[in-house]
Amino acid sequence: MLSEPDPERVNDLLTNILGDAPTDGALRGAKAFTGRELAALALADCEARLDAAHAHYVACQPEEVDPDLAYCTDMLEDLLYMDDMLDETKREAIRRIFRVERFDTRARVSRQRLALRYLKEARARRDRALSAFLSHYDMAEGEVL
Structure with missing residues (x-):
């Protein structure tokens, strides 16, 4: 889906991914982010988009x-x-x-196909963002940063 995800949801996901909240509760441009934080932000954004795509897919399913x-x-x-x-x-x-x-019926089926396409694309983006985030694994400490 093309809409921007809810910034509050992205911030919540970012907090869960990093394990701590940003100091003022929101992301600000004043602080330079590390590669790990940028990867976590991209992952949080992709997770929020995946949630929205999944909700849209469920909403497009046929009713009885x-x-x-x-x-x-x-x-x-x-x-x-x-x-x-x-x-x-x-x-x-x-x-x-x-x-x-x-x-x-044809219009409903078309909406379902499009919703499935959005869901697949959102999953693929999330998988790539997760791989990028996991590439910041610190071998010296043996834990995800």
Whole structure:
């Protein structure tokens, strides 16, 4: 997703990653960051974006079909095949209703595919940011800095 993540969420994640909070509770440009801190900031940003992409993906998942809507659809389909009861105008109206329903289904599937793509991209960025952060492993002390 292209929107900026919530700065407060990024700050919380950064605090968890580094194990300590910035002195004034927010990131300021006055202090020069080390490579480790920059890598942690990038990781926190990617984690926040991954959370947002996952929430968007879940929101795009299909809901259960309303039984009343399914019943109405079945009734319309039955009416469509009763030649003696419908004139051509009514038959065309029913056909258009079905086209709208199919268009809505295709649009929903398209949104789901796009949400899955965003989720995959966010995971890949987070994995790269995690690798970059872990490259700051201090071999002398044997712990993650």
